[in-house]
Amino acid sequence: MSFREEHELHKRRFGRNLGVALVLLSFIVIVFGLTVVKVTRGDYEPENASIQRGQ
Amino acid sequence: MSDASINTQAGTGDAEFGDYFALLKPRVMSLVVFTAAVGLLAAPGSVHPFVAFCAILFIAVGGGASGALNMWYDADIDRVMKRTQSRPIPAGKVTEGEALAFGVALSGFSVVMLGLAANWMAAGLLAFTIFFYVVIYTMWLKRWTPQNIVIGGAAGAFPPMIGWAVVTGGVSIESVLMFTLTFMWTPPHFWALCLFMKSDYKDAGVPMLHVTHGRRVTRNHILVYTLLLAIVAIGMGFTDVGGPIYLTTALVLNALFVLGAFAIWRRDEAASEADDYAREKGFFKLSLLYLFLHFGAILAEVALAPYGLGGW
Numbered sequence: 001m002s003f004r005e006e007h008e009l010h011k012r013r014f015g016r017n018l019g020v021a022l023v024l025l026s027f028i029v030i031v032f033g034l035t036v037v038k039v040t041r042g043d044y045e046p047e048n049a050s051i052q053r054g055q
Numbered sequence: 056m057s058d059a060s061i062n063t064q065a066g067t068g069d070a071e072f073g074d075y076f077a078l079l080k081p082r083v084m085s086l087v088v089f090t091a092a093v094g095l096l097a098a099p100g101s102v103h104p105f106v107a108f109c110a111i112l113f114i115a116v117g118g119g120a121s122g123a124l125n126m127w128y129d130a131d132i133d134r135v136m137k138r139t140q141s142r143p144i145p146a147g148k149v150t151e152g153e154a155l156a157f158g159v160a161l162s163g164f165s166v167v168m169l170g171l172a173a174n175w176m177a178a179g180l181l182a183f184t185i186f187f188y189v190v191i192y193t194m195w196l197k198r199w200t201p202q203n204i205v206i207g208g209a210a211g212a213f214p215p216m217i218g219w220a221v222v223t224g225g226v227s228i229e230s231v232l233m234f235t236l237t238f239m240w241t242p243p244h245f246w247a248l249c250l251f252m253k254s255d256y257k258d259a260g261v262p263m264l265h266v267t268h269g270r271r272v273t274r275n276h277i278l279v280y281t282l283l284l285a286i287v288a289i290g291m292g293f294t295d296v297g298g299p300i301y302l303t304t305a306l307v308l309n310a311l312f313v314l315g316a317f318a319i320w321r322r323d324e325a326a327s328e329a330d331d332y333a334r335e336k337g338f339f340k341l342s343l344l345y346l347f348l349h350f351g352a353i354l355a356e357v358a359l360a361p362y363g364l365g366g367w
Contacts, residue, residue, distance in 0.1 A: 009069055034106070
Protein backbone atom coordinates (compact mmCIF):
# COMPACT_ATOMS: atom_id res chain seq x y z
CA MET A 1 0.00 0.00 0.00
CA SER A 2 1.34 3.40 -0.92
CA PHE A 3 1.81 5.92 1.89
CA ARG A 4 1.02 8.86 -0.33
CA GLU A 5 -0.73 9.37 -3.61
CA GLU A 6 1.46 9.04 -6.69
CA HIS A 7 1.59 12.34 -8.56
CA GLU A 8 2.30 12.65 -12.27
CA LEU A 9 5.32 14.72 -11.25
CA HIS A 10 6.81 11.73 -9.44
CA LYS A 11 6.55 9.62 -12.58
CA ARG A 12 8.37 12.32 -14.56
CA ARG A 13 11.09 12.55 -11.92
CA PHE A 14 11.47 8.79 -11.75
CA GLY A 15 11.83 8.60 -15.53
CA ARG A 16 14.43 11.35 -15.50
CA ASN A 17 16.39 9.81 -12.61
CA LEU A 18 16.31 6.42 -14.31
CA GLY A 19 17.57 8.02 -17.53
CA VAL A 20 20.44 9.77 -15.72
CA ALA A 21 21.34 6.50 -13.94
CA LEU A 22 21.47 4.64 -17.26
CA VAL A 23 23.60 7.39 -18.83
CA LEU A 24 26.05 7.28 -15.92
CA LEU A 25 26.23 3.48 -16.05
CA SER A 26 26.87 3.65 -19.79
CA PHE A 27 29.64 6.19 -19.18
CA ILE A 28 31.32 3.82 -16.70
CA VAL A 29 31.14 1.00 -19.26
CA ILE A 30 32.57 3.27 -21.98
CA VAL A 31 35.50 4.50 -19.86
CA PHE A 32 36.25 0.96 -18.70
CA GLY A 33 36.06 -0.39 -22.26
CA LEU A 34 38.28 2.38 -23.63
CA THR A 35 40.80 1.74 -20.85
CA VAL A 36 40.91 -1.99 -21.64
CA VAL A 37 41.32 -1.33 -25.39
CA LYS A 38 44.04 1.29 -24.92
CA VAL A 39 46.01 -0.69 -22.35
CA THR A 40 45.88 -3.97 -24.30
CA ARG A 41 46.97 -2.19 -27.49
CA GLY A 42 49.88 -0.59 -25.66
CA ASP A 43 48.78 2.99 -26.33
CA TYR A 44 50.13 4.14 -22.98
CA GLU A 45 53.49 2.34 -23.05
CA PRO A 46 56.54 4.60 -23.20
CA GLU A 47 58.14 4.64 -26.66
CA ASN A 48 61.30 2.84 -25.47
CA ALA A 49 59.40 0.16 -23.51
CA SER A 50 60.04 -2.56 -26.10
CA ILE A 51 63.77 -1.70 -26.14
CA GLN A 52 63.91 -1.94 -22.35
CA ARG A 53 62.28 -5.37 -22.53
CA GLY A 54 65.02 -6.42 -24.93
CA GLN A 55 62.69 -6.83 -27.93
CA MET B 56 9.20 18.46 0.91
CA SER B 57 5.46 17.94 0.94
CA ASP B 58 3.45 17.52 -2.21
CA ALA B 59 1.74 20.83 -1.50
CA SER B 60 5.00 22.68 -2.02
CA ILE B 61 5.78 21.08 -5.35
CA ASN B 62 5.54 23.53 -8.21
CA THR B 63 4.02 21.71 -11.13
CA GLN B 64 4.66 24.58 -13.54
CA ALA B 65 6.76 23.56 -16.51
CA GLY B 66 10.35 24.71 -16.70
CA THR B 67 11.01 24.27 -13.00
CA GLY B 68 13.55 21.50 -13.31
CA ASP B 69 10.97 18.75 -13.60
CA ALA B 70 11.26 18.06 -17.28
CA GLU B 71 11.22 14.48 -18.47
CA PHE B 72 14.39 12.75 -19.65
CA GLY B 73 13.01 12.86 -23.20
CA ASP B 74 12.78 16.67 -23.05
CA TYR B 75 16.52 16.92 -22.48
CA PHE B 76 17.08 14.41 -25.27
CA ALA B 77 14.93 16.56 -27.57
CA LEU B 78 17.32 19.48 -26.89
CA LEU B 79 19.97 17.46 -28.74
CA LYS B 80 17.97 17.62 -32.01
CA PRO B 81 17.87 13.84 -32.53
CA ARG B 82 16.96 14.08 -36.23
CA VAL B 83 19.96 16.27 -37.00
CA MET B 84 22.03 13.99 -34.79
CA SER B 85 21.10 10.98 -36.93
CA LEU B 86 22.59 12.78 -39.98
CA VAL B 87 25.71 13.61 -37.96
CA VAL B 88 26.10 9.99 -36.84
CA PHE B 89 25.63 8.62 -40.34
CA THR B 90 28.00 11.01 -42.15
CA ALA B 91 30.64 10.78 -39.40
CA ALA B 92 30.47 6.97 -39.54
CA VAL B 93 30.92 7.04 -43.32
CA GLY B 94 33.92 9.39 -42.98
CA LEU B 95 35.42 7.08 -40.37
CA LEU B 96 34.87 3.90 -42.38
CA ALA B 97 36.04 5.41 -45.69
CA ALA B 98 39.31 6.69 -44.23
CA PRO B 99 42.51 4.77 -45.00
CA GLY B 100 43.63 2.75 -41.99
CA SER B 101 41.57 1.47 -39.11
CA VAL B 102 40.78 1.97 -35.45
CA HIS B 103 39.59 -0.53 -32.86
CA PRO B 104 35.81 -1.07 -33.27
CA PHE B 105 35.13 0.05 -29.70
CA VAL B 106 37.17 3.24 -30.19
CA ALA B 107 35.24 3.85 -33.45
CA PHE B 108 31.92 3.36 -31.62
CA CYS B 109 32.95 5.75 -28.84
CA ALA B 110 34.24 8.31 -31.34
CA ILE B 111 30.93 8.33 -33.24
CA LEU B 112 29.06 8.58 -29.92
CA PHE B 113 31.10 11.60 -28.78
CA ILE B 114 30.74 13.29 -32.19
CA ALA B 115 26.96 12.76 -31.88
CA VAL B 116 26.95 14.17 -28.33
CA GLY B 117 28.98 17.19 -29.53
CA GLY B 118 26.53 17.75 -32.38
CA GLY B 119 23.64 17.43 -29.92
CA ALA B 120 25.28 19.88 -27.51
CA SER B 121 25.50 22.49 -30.26
CA GLY B 122 21.81 21.84 -30.97
CA ALA B 123 20.97 22.52 -27.29
CA LEU B 124 22.98 25.77 -27.38
CA ASN B 125 21.19 26.73 -30.60
CA MET B 126 17.81 26.16 -28.90
CA TRP B 127 18.95 28.25 -25.92
CA TYR B 128 19.98 31.22 -28.06
CA ASP B 129 17.12 30.96 -30.55
CA ALA B 130 14.34 30.44 -27.98
CA ASP B 131 12.77 33.79 -28.99
CA ILE B 132 12.64 32.75 -32.66
CA ASP B 133 11.41 29.23 -31.82
CA ARG B 134 8.44 30.68 -29.90
CA VAL B 135 7.27 32.51 -33.05
CA MET B 136 7.82 29.87 -35.72
CA LYS B 137 5.15 27.16 -36.04
CA ARG B 138 7.76 24.54 -36.99
CA THR B 139 9.66 25.01 -33.72
CA GLN B 140 6.96 25.91 -31.19
CA SER B 141 6.88 22.39 -29.78
CA ARG B 142 10.60 22.38 -28.92
CA PRO B 143 11.33 21.94 -25.17
CA ILE B 144 12.04 25.62 -24.37
CA PRO B 145 9.08 27.28 -26.19
CA ALA B 146 6.84 24.46 -24.93
CA GLY B 147 7.87 25.43 -21.37
CA LYS B 148 9.33 22.05 -20.48
CA VAL B 149 12.95 23.16 -20.06
CA THR B 150 14.20 26.60 -19.01
CA GLU B 151 16.69 28.56 -21.12
CA GLY B 152 19.26 28.39 -18.32
CA GLU B 153 18.97 24.60 -18.15
CA ALA B 154 19.47 24.33 -21.92
CA LEU B 155 22.55 26.58 -21.72
CA ALA B 156 24.12 24.59 -18.88
CA PHE B 157 23.26 21.31 -20.59
CA GLY B 158 24.78 22.46 -23.90
CA VAL B 159 27.97 23.87 -22.39
CA ALA B 160 28.54 20.80 -20.21
CA LEU B 161 27.99 18.35 -23.06
CA SER B 162 30.19 20.41 -25.43
CA GLY B 163 33.16 20.25 -23.06
CA PHE B 164 32.48 16.60 -22.24
CA SER B 165 32.25 15.48 -25.88
CA VAL B 166 35.42 17.30 -27.00
CA VAL B 167 37.55 16.04 -24.09
CA MET B 168 36.26 12.48 -24.41
CA LEU B 169 36.84 12.43 -28.20
CA GLY B 170 40.38 13.69 -27.64
CA LEU B 171 41.05 10.94 -25.09
CA ALA B 172 39.32 8.20 -27.07
CA ALA B 173 40.69 9.06 -30.54
CA ASN B 174 43.05 12.00 -31.07
CA TRP B 175 43.21 15.74 -30.46
CA MET B 176 42.94 16.65 -34.16
CA ALA B 177 39.46 15.08 -34.26
CA ALA B 178 38.62 16.72 -30.92
CA GLY B 179 39.80 20.11 -32.26
CA LEU B 180 37.60 19.74 -35.34
CA LEU B 181 34.62 18.86 -33.12
CA ALA B 182 35.28 21.90 -30.91
CA PHE B 183 35.49 24.11 -34.01
CA THR B 184 32.23 22.62 -35.35
CA ILE B 185 30.41 23.44 -32.10
CA PHE B 186 31.92 26.95 -32.09
CA PHE B 187 31.00 27.48 -35.74
CA TYR B 188 27.39 26.33 -35.31
CA VAL B 189 26.72 28.20 -32.08
CA VAL B 190 28.74 31.41 -32.43
CA ILE B 191 29.26 31.94 -36.18
CA TYR B 192 25.89 30.61 -37.41
CA THR B 193 23.40 30.90 -34.53
CA MET B 194 24.60 34.08 -32.83
CA TRP B 195 25.94 35.96 -35.81
CA LEU B 196 24.96 34.92 -39.36
CA LYS B 197 21.41 33.66 -38.80
CA ARG B 198 19.99 37.04 -37.74
CA TRP B 199 22.26 39.14 -39.92
CA THR B 200 22.56 37.93 -43.51
CA PRO B 201 20.48 36.02 -46.08
CA GLN B 202 23.65 34.01 -46.75
CA ASN B 203 23.21 32.48 -43.25
CA ILE B 204 22.39 29.03 -44.61
CA VAL B 205 25.22 29.07 -47.14
CA ILE B 206 28.01 29.79 -44.66
CA GLY B 207 26.31 28.20 -41.64
CA GLY B 208 25.90 24.97 -43.59
CA ALA B 209 29.59 24.34 -42.93
CA ALA B 210 28.75 23.35 -39.35
CA GLY B 211 26.63 20.42 -40.51
CA ALA B 212 29.27 19.43 -43.05
CA PHE B 213 32.13 18.82 -40.60
CA PRO B 214 31.11 15.38 -39.17
CA PRO B 215 32.57 13.25 -42.05
CA MET B 216 35.82 15.23 -41.71
CA ILE B 217 35.87 14.51 -37.96
CA GLY B 218 35.20 10.81 -38.61
CA TRP B 219 38.06 10.79 -41.13
CA ALA B 220 40.37 12.53 -38.63
CA VAL B 221 39.54 9.91 -35.96
CA VAL B 222 41.33 7.33 -38.13
CA THR B 223 44.01 9.37 -39.89
CA GLY B 224 44.63 12.13 -37.35
CA GLY B 225 44.48 14.68 -40.17
CA VAL B 226 42.64 16.23 -43.09
CA SER B 227 42.89 15.19 -46.75
CA ILE B 228 41.32 16.04 -50.11
CA GLU B 229 38.78 13.21 -49.76
CA SER B 230 37.57 14.41 -46.36
CA VAL B 231 37.38 17.99 -47.67
CA LEU B 232 35.28 16.75 -50.61
CA MET B 233 32.89 14.95 -48.25
CA PHE B 234 32.63 18.22 -46.33
CA THR B 235 31.97 20.11 -49.57
CA LEU B 236 29.21 17.69 -50.59
CA THR B 237 27.15 18.43 -47.44
CA PHE B 238 28.15 22.11 -47.54
CA MET B 239 26.88 22.59 -51.10
CA TRP B 240 23.79 20.46 -50.44
CA THR B 241 22.55 22.56 -47.50
CA PRO B 242 21.44 25.75 -49.37
CA PRO B 243 19.13 24.14 -51.97
CA HIS B 244 17.79 21.77 -49.27
CA PHE B 245 16.92 24.64 -46.90
CA TRP B 246 15.73 27.12 -49.51
CA ALA B 247 13.26 24.53 -50.87
CA LEU B 248 11.92 24.21 -47.32
CA CYS B 249 11.71 28.02 -47.04
CA LEU B 250 9.59 28.24 -50.20
CA PHE B 251 6.78 26.18 -48.70
CA MET B 252 7.17 27.29 -45.05
CA LYS B 253 5.67 30.58 -46.26
CA SER B 254 5.77 33.31 -43.60
CA ASP B 255 7.38 31.43 -40.69
CA TYR B 256 10.83 33.01 -41.06
CA LYS B 257 9.40 36.44 -41.90
CA ASP B 258 7.27 36.41 -38.74
CA ALA B 259 10.34 35.52 -36.70
CA GLY B 260 12.43 38.28 -38.31
CA VAL B 261 15.05 35.86 -39.66
CA PRO B 262 16.57 37.32 -42.87
CA MET B 263 16.27 34.22 -45.01
CA LEU B 264 16.90 34.72 -48.73
CA HIS B 265 13.20 34.50 -49.70
CA VAL B 266 12.35 37.12 -47.05
CA THR B 267 15.02 39.67 -48.05
CA HIS B 268 15.31 39.10 -51.81
CA GLY B 269 12.02 37.41 -52.70
CA ARG B 270 11.01 34.00 -53.95
CA ARG B 271 12.15 34.53 -57.56
CA VAL B 272 15.75 35.10 -56.39
CA THR B 273 15.50 32.07 -54.09
CA ARG B 274 14.40 29.88 -57.00
CA ASN B 275 17.38 31.17 -59.06
CA HIS B 276 19.75 30.42 -56.19
CA ILE B 277 18.37 26.88 -55.78
CA LEU B 278 19.15 26.15 -59.44
CA VAL B 279 22.68 27.64 -59.34
CA TYR B 280 23.65 25.86 -56.10
CA THR B 281 22.20 22.59 -57.37
CA LEU B 282 24.36 22.82 -60.52
CA LEU B 283 27.46 23.55 -58.42
CA LEU B 284 26.54 20.70 -56.09
CA ALA B 285 26.27 18.31 -59.05
CA ILE B 286 29.84 19.17 -60.13
CA VAL B 287 31.18 18.45 -56.62
CA ALA B 288 29.11 15.28 -56.14
CA ILE B 289 30.01 13.74 -59.51
CA GLY B 290 33.64 14.90 -59.28
CA MET B 291 34.00 13.08 -55.97
CA GLY B 292 33.29 9.85 -57.84
CA PHE B 293 36.77 10.06 -59.43
CA THR B 294 38.63 10.29 -56.11
CA ASP B 295 39.77 7.53 -53.75
CA VAL B 296 36.42 7.46 -51.89
CA GLY B 297 34.52 7.07 -55.17
CA GLY B 298 34.04 4.09 -57.46
CA PRO B 299 31.55 2.70 -59.99
CA ILE B 300 28.74 2.34 -57.43
CA TYR B 301 29.19 5.88 -56.16
CA LEU B 302 29.54 7.35 -59.63
CA THR B 303 26.38 5.62 -60.91
CA THR B 304 24.44 6.75 -57.82
CA ALA B 305 25.76 10.31 -58.17
CA LEU B 306 24.90 10.52 -61.87
CA VAL B 307 21.31 9.34 -61.34
CA LEU B 308 20.65 11.42 -58.21
CA ASN B 309 22.21 14.58 -59.60
CA ALA B 310 20.23 14.26 -62.83
CA LEU B 311 17.02 14.01 -60.75
CA PHE B 312 18.11 16.83 -58.46
CA VAL B 313 19.01 19.19 -61.32
CA LEU B 314 15.69 18.39 -63.02
CA GLY B 315 13.88 19.16 -59.74
CA ALA B 316 15.76 22.45 -59.32
CA PHE B 317 15.02 23.34 -62.95
CA ALA B 318 11.30 22.68 -62.39
CA ILE B 319 11.35 24.94 -59.30
CA TRP B 320 13.22 27.64 -61.25
CA ARG B 321 10.64 27.59 -64.09
CA ARG B 322 7.67 28.02 -61.75
CA ASP B 323 6.19 31.17 -60.32
CA GLU B 324 4.27 31.60 -57.07
CA ALA B 325 0.88 31.21 -58.73
CA ALA B 326 1.83 27.79 -60.13
CA SER B 327 3.29 26.71 -56.77
CA GLU B 328 0.26 27.80 -54.79
CA ALA B 329 -2.04 26.04 -57.28
CA ASP B 330 -0.64 22.64 -56.29
CA ASP B 331 0.32 23.59 -52.71
CA TYR B 332 4.07 23.64 -53.48
CA ALA B 333 4.08 19.99 -54.60
CA ARG B 334 7.31 20.41 -56.64
CA GLU B 335 9.11 22.21 -53.83
CA LYS B 336 8.02 19.60 -51.27
CA GLY B 337 9.08 16.81 -53.62
CA PHE B 338 12.47 18.45 -54.13
CA PHE B 339 12.90 18.77 -50.35
CA LYS B 340 12.11 15.07 -49.83
CA LEU B 341 14.48 14.16 -52.67
CA SER B 342 17.22 16.23 -51.01
CA LEU B 343 17.03 14.06 -47.88
CA LEU B 344 17.34 10.92 -49.98
CA TYR B 345 20.08 12.58 -52.05
CA LEU B 346 22.49 13.04 -49.15
CA PHE B 347 21.68 9.68 -47.56
CA LEU B 348 22.28 7.79 -50.81
CA HIS B 349 25.51 9.62 -51.67
CA PHE B 350 27.05 8.74 -48.31
CA GLY B 351 25.45 5.30 -48.54
CA ALA B 352 27.21 4.77 -51.88
CA ILE B 353 30.57 5.73 -50.32
CA LEU B 354 29.84 3.18 -47.60
CA ALA B 355 28.97 0.55 -50.22
CA GLU B 356 32.33 1.15 -51.95
CA VAL B 357 34.10 0.61 -48.62
CA ALA B 358 32.07 -2.52 -47.79
CA LEU B 359 32.68 -4.11 -51.20
CA ALA B 360 36.38 -3.21 -51.45
CA PRO B 361 37.57 -6.42 -49.69
CA TYR B 362 35.80 -8.44 -52.42
CA GLY B 363 37.44 -6.48 -55.22
CA LEU B 364 34.18 -4.77 -56.15
CA GLY B 365 34.40 -1.34 -54.48
CA GLY B 366 36.57 1.63 -55.43
CA TRP B 367 38.56 2.19 -58.58
